Amino acid sequence: MNPTIEKITLVNTKPTLAVLVDNSKSVSFFKEDNNVKELLNSIADNKELNEKFEIKTFSFGNQLQVLDSLSFNNNDTNIYDAISSVNELNKDKKAPVLLISDGNQTIGNDYEYINSTQHIYPIVIGDTTKYKDLKISQLNVNKYSYIKNKFPVEVILNYEGTATVKSKFSIFNGGKTVFSKNVTFSRLENSKTITTNLTSNKEGVNYYTASIRKIEGEKNIRNNTKSFSIEVINEQTKVLILSSILHPDLGAFKKAIESNKQRSVDIQLINKFKNQINDYQLFILFQPNNLFNVILNQVIERKLNFLLVSGTNTNWNFINKKQVGFSKKAISQTENYGANYNESFLTFFQKDIGFNDFSPLKDKFGEISFTRDHQDLLLQNINGVQTQQPLLSVLEQNNQKTAVLFGERIWKWRSLSFLNSNSFQDFDQFIGNLVQYLASKKKRNRLEINTKSLYPANSTINISAFYVDKNYNFDNRASLEITITNKETKELTKLPFSLINKSFQATVENLSSGDYSYKVAVVGQKISKYGQFKITDYEIEEQFTHANSEKLQKLAKKTGGKLFYKNQTNTLFEDLIDNKAYFTTQKSTTKEENLIDWKWILFFVIGLFTAEWFIRKYYGKI
Template identity: 65%
Template sequence: MQTTTIIYFFGAILFSLGVSWLLYFYKSKELKKIDYFLFSLRAISTFLLLLLLINPKIEKIETENEKPTLALLIDNSKSIKYFKEVENVEKLVSEIHKDNSLNKKFTIDNFTFGEHLKVLDSLTFLENETNISKTIKDLNELNKDKIAPIFLITDGNQTIGEDYEYLNSKQPIYPIVIGDTAKYVDVKITQLNVNKYSYIKNKFPVEAILNYEGIKKVNTLFSIFYKGKVVFKKEISFSADNNFKTVNANLTSTKEGLQYYSATLRKIDNEKNITNNKRNFSVEVIDEQTKVLILSSILHPDLGLLKKSIESNKQRSVDVFLINKFKKNINDYQLVVLYQLNNKFNKIASVLKQNNSNYLIISGTNTDWSFTNKLKLGFRKNAINQTENYGAIYNDRFLTFLQEDIGFSNYPPLKDKFGEIIFSKKHETLLYQNINGVQTKQPLLSTFDINNQKSAVLFGEGIWKWRSNSFLSSNSFEEFDKFIGSLVQFLASNKKRDRLEVNSDNIYPANSTINISAFYTDKNYQFDSRASLEIAITNKESKVVTKFPFSLVNNSYQVELENLLSGEYSFRVSVLDQKIEKFGRFKISNDHIEEHFTNANVEKLHKLAIKSGGKLFYINQLNDLTKELLENETYYTIQKSKLKQQTLIDWKWLLFIIIILFSSEWFIRKYYGKI
């Protein structure tokens, strides 16, 4: 008990006696026996009341023994069932739990894993993915302040995650190898790398990583199929020393939409597992060709230059017309180039303004500035009938789109009518005018982006000379065409941000958990957590529609779909009570990734054990493993001492006694007429 508490204790006694003495003995002329009794009641009750407030405590040292933890980590994936090791694993786990010597030395914690670490509930061996590295990391974090060696019961075949072979584990790992340890000849597609999207009529790359397990020289055929037809094939040779190949293929996307492909390796002699000889993949083919219209009042070399430069990107097409011969619908084009404006453009200018269309204006010696100024395009030029040559000065503060200086100052000057340019709308200038070596703040090329309408103006003709000069200096048109491409891409883009964005893959392995996420914003494009989202899944073959609600997880909406049959599906994500929807589709293949393995990965498990300070054992070596753990002196019981403060009084009973004493005193005083 602390010294302060003792002082309070004696102070409470003196205070209680003093208060009682003042009440019953002070200035009392005649004392009766009942006064002494009442004095005692008051002194005791007052003392107990103060004692309740003081609440005295004593310090007590308690010791407890903390056994080391043995983390039993069991592979619950389908590969265990595929290797027909279910009974052996269940028997092994049962023997570990029944081992009295292990239970006496260790506290055994039971976990399973597939894609994630879980506390053992039951062994189902139905997990579709195996992530050994993440599981061990999570377990290390869970037992970071403990002595906790890990029993890892697994075949060592990981389907997702970082390579566990190089994992740094804080705890020693003792793998118990499950599955067939014999090595069979096998060729397999280890990995396929392919872009998720491709443009129509463009080539897209496919990279296949192929492996061989065996000692003899073998030949096989790698093929890629599209709708049952071979679109790529290559003969592959393997040997014991040359057991790794990377194959690159360039396929042409010919049809718009989600296209499915399959890559295969031809079976070799005595190959036991051919499941891993096939991989499916998909590519979303997009038809987003930009159509550009060039309208001119005159014939000029710039027109051919612009067409060639813009069409250097196959996703863009250009139509060139003289203004008086144009009869098509202007709405068919994403960008209109108006070359040398005059009054013949009056009707076209009205349509562009009415439709809020994007445009590029190029002026020159034949431009009618009187007409152009009347259009009120956000700029005007007080031109005179005298021409001037304008060189280019690059503005490194231009922020509308990323454009490097490609040597603009070295390009030949452009020609236009002389005059001051005045802007009436917000603009950004990429190039300024250089007149006879004098740098000015007058624009040569400026851009506008107002009310979702994008436009630009180039004050000068003769840009064909720029492309020629670019080729002379770099032996390529690439730099200049990239500059024109960036300008066209900015001007031709009308894409608005969608309030609902959905993220999903195009193809999933059989029986896998399908994760689809969605991001929904309000009208100010701020994430809106108040919405209710729903996904409707339609099986294309059976036409069965199933609906699932999204769950709010941090700053996104998530849904997990399980137990869907193999086949093609379409889906619609809807924001309830809003007319906002997104559509997509995916395919569930017949490919079970856990069946791709022919044997247990003993090599990697052995390296993991050595690196972590553990040791590898086989399923029939449980006794050896038990002996190893029991004799290892680094796994010891820790005795911990804890200083605990224990209350000396039970406040409920003490309060009850105080009430009884004060009540008794009051009734006695009332009875004897002292109140």
């Protein structure tokens, strides 16, 4: 026998109040540390608020975390991500959000346009008074230049204020002024774009400082200065494009490559080509067929560097016989291949210029295979589905460098890049980086390092390394370590690398501003690589002059909340407590329970049986 009964339980659920606290450096820069802590204490001490809500507190900088302690040392602020994360946690509840912040965001999507399912109540901290301020909002410069060549620098200056002011903008290199210009701002004319061309006179990494002179009454001058660097290369390149057909891609390659004045391009049809291969450092073989037999044999025999571009007119049966390190089982049917950027590509530095948004390239359909070690910069995307098949790959063996682009119509990429950014610069630099790698006669090193030459203050420095064995195959058995030296104090920092996705990664934090040199070594082997970088005084969280209450006001209005200042917390608490939209819900649950699990019933029954036994014993019935 195991009888059961139904038991009804009532559960009260209070609404959640999510408190998001800005833990970035801008809070301490505005000297609001203590005010934020006092505000949190007042929330915790308010009995009525705690009786009505289940309060959950989070901190955020570049990402959201459950609040443990506040340090106000995060180098970035991502308000959008913090709100989105809390909304996801409370998507099935009514959970208003208290946002304690100065409203200044440094990374992420613009939070003003977030679609929040919860009401947001911003509490503004920081100085809301607007002061006169001049700042360098943006600085654009190429990563590379060539010796004795001119490189463009574009600087955007902004002014906040109503009075007409005059200042002077300058660029310095090695303590010397290399450019200067007087500028005037007013309430209506509050932005200027300055463009100049500087000459690269010294080979190697060159550091520059852009600065605008302080004006009277300006409170924050940390945003008046910005540093940048450029790597100057002493190299000239002559490129030959050989094609079997006339195609708009030929012009796109020529224009992109010749955007760098140190490079020149000749285009010839294969049936008219005269054997002049000694005049060129790089060959681009566009849609090869049987007519390329002589030139391709010479390229292979002499171990010359080349880029092969395939397409609908490519003879893959011819290429597959040449043993160039890759092959394709192609059929006559064609396919459109979109591009996906491969973040683990380490052969040379190439940023994502929006490859995923470019129109697809066209090539014959088929499976690609490699017989050499290779790295893929771009992967194929077919109808929105990423594959592991390459779209752009580089190979290197026996001091010969090869690249292959599996598709034609790259001219459309150059056009779309211009439409997206109003400039060909991103696309031309992408082709330039590829040409620079292929045209270089330097022997491949077994150890390659990927790092920047300039970092802002207190930023996280990520350094990648790629190490291969004597056969130039990636060696995941190796142990790498980096030693960083402060050139001024001679202080050493030594860290090991971690193996992540076929590359070695090291993360360095908490380095002070200054010049540094580094050595990356393979433990147990006499293989090492040296380099240098600089950490500037630029602090992105210290570039703001006031709290952005206007933007927080728009956020509150859009989400159905209300904005408050730090001295209005009592009014905020009253509004939340009196708001009937937030109420405790009661939920009943029915559960079947076995009587045998009710111990008091068990003891009661045993007691009855025991009493009966004694009574019967007493009256002699037993």
